[in-house]
Amino acid sequence: MSPAAGAATLATRRSSRFVTWVRAWRAGLVSYDEIADEIAGDEEHLVADAPGAWTDLPLRDALSCFSKLAPDEIRLVLPAPGDPRGLPGPGEFAGAALLAGEAVVARGLGVIPEVRTHTSGSGVTFETVLWRVHPLPNDLPNGNGYADPGPAEAEAELSSALAEATAALTRLDVAHWRPELAGALAALRRPDAGMDLPPGFDPRARRLFARASVLDQVLALAEHVAPGGAVNGYEAQQRDAALRPLTAACRQALVAACNAPLRP
Known part of the structure; x- marks a missing residue:
């Protein structure tokens, strides 16, 4: 990594x-x-x-x-x-x-x-x-009627978004001007069990949390550190467009993992 x-x-x-x-x-x-x-x-x-x-x-x-x-x-x-x-x-x-x-x-x-x-x-x-x-009101419906995705659904969406973003960034030659981002995305395609959750979360939720937590920080790096001067405005827009669906999928993966049902 x-x-x-x-x-x-x-x-x-x-x-x-x-x-x-x-x-x-x-x-x-x-x-x-x-x-x-x-x-x-x-x-x-x-x-x-x-x-x-x-x-x-x-x-x-x-x-x-x-x-x-x-x-x-x-x-x-x-x-x-x-x-x-x-x-x-x-x-x-x-x-x-x-x-x-x-x-x-x-x-x-x-x-x-x-x-x-x-x-x-x-x-x-x-x-x-x-x-x-x-x-907040005691009787407020959770999420204004929005239902959290389950870990299985969120994991599938994250994997799909990650594959699409990696392909798009490869076409944009992101490795030329942001090698750490390209390398991080490639490494993240492998599930990582390095991040911890407390007792009660099943293996799928743990795997999803580990992967999404690392990716969340990598995406924050991509957002807050400007690319080098060799990248023009159009290329930066293309990069942002490639990362936007992945960022949304990452947020939902974290939500799904942390809100997953607990078991003894």
Whole structure:
């Protein structure tokens, strides 16, 4: 795997870790004491506007607001402009989720991570993650009537989109001006079990999550790092057009894996 793809495995969408570990806890598969550390990793996580709280809380203290929910009432959503699938209709929460590109939707609650950068007095820069809680109606239908794809369907769509994108990028000679992207896409055609999910997820969901998590980061690299000067505007547009269906399939694969039914 290329250095770009290898580096990508180090970062996973924060909402996906939040959803999977909280769902596993609510299914009785992991303990409450585990989940805050698993979600936060090496970062500092706080929660703002938690029900009944008057100040920001440590993540460990705020997770109790999910204690009465069933696993299937807690879902990952990864909306994008023009693709609000999974959001519970228009409103403040939907707007913030679209801006962030990720959120957690639960019965009565919507949660969105905000990354804040700080600089200490000695000039050291560090980040904290603030999960902002939004109240949602208890009887809100999941995803405004949208049904998540199953892992099998999402895996087939991701494989098809990846093959089509790889062929299109080969025709565009992407390896000439973005070798790390071309190499990463080629490596990702092989299922990778390197990314972890908590207990309760079946092998298909784990395989899908591993593959989609790495690809998600590779696509973020392609979006945010401009191609070299040898690439003209038309070529850049063609690249973006080739990646757009793959990006959508990748988001839906992550959603399907993280929201998959749990089993003991």
